[in-house]
Amino acid sequence: xxxxxxxxxxxxxxxxxxxxxxxxxxxxxxxDLYEAMMDTVPNGKFGIAFCEASGACKxxxxxxxxxxxxxxxxxxxxxxxxxTFIIFLKDCYPLxxxxxxxxVPEVCSIFCATANPTRILVVETKQGKELGRGILGVIxxxxxxxxxxxxxxxxxxxxxxxxxYKL
Numbered sequence: 001x002x003x004x005x006x007x008x009x010x011x012x013x014x015x016x017x018x019x020x021x022x023x024x025x026x027x028x029x030x031x032d033l034y035e036a037m038m039d040t041v042p043n044g045k046f047g048i049a050f051c052e053a054s055g056a057c058k059x060x061x062x063x064x065x066x067x068x069x070x071x072x073x074x075x076x077x078x079x080x081x082x083x084t085f086i087i088f089l090k091d092c093y094p095l096x097x098x099x100x101x102x103x104v105p106e107v108c109s110i111f112c113a114t115a116n117p118t119r120i121l122v123v124e125t126k127q128g129k130e131l132g133r134g135i136l137g138v139i140x141x142x143x144x145x146x147x148x149x150x151x152x153x154x155x156x157x158x159x160x161x162x163x164x165y166k167l
């Protein structure tokens with residue numbers, strides 16, 4: 001068996017910032033994701049970075065917010081897994097854009113969409129004379145601390161109404 005290295009990459013962000021991490025397959029992804037974001041939440045702020053997996057193997061980026069674009073580039077570089085993308089969001093939530101993102105033709109899958117502290121389990125191996133990386137899994141937040149009771153249910157329902165997602 002070839003030698004592999006496992007790495008854990010912590011997503012670097014502020015506690016209140018949401019992001020979407022996914023896998024795709026084509027260089028035009030970064031432009032298509034930009035268009036999807038603008039078409040869905042034109043007032044939202046975002047930065048996107050995409051790790052090209054062949055050719056020049058560049059991290060391609062777009063966005064309408066330089067700070068979020070820089071954050072996406074930094075996290076994409078830390079993960080460095082081929083054909084992955086990361087989108088950082090402000091003034092909108094993954095809920096607002098996730099369906100549209102999943103329907104971009106070259107998007108293969110979504111690993112997570114969250115504001116939680118997140119760790120990415122990455123595997124690295126040789127591909128001929130080059131290194132390759134892939135995402136094995138995502139640790140999104142923490143383990144459950146029990147079953148929701150009546151007080152928790154009341155809190156959840158109030159929160160959803162307070163932030164405008166339920167009547």
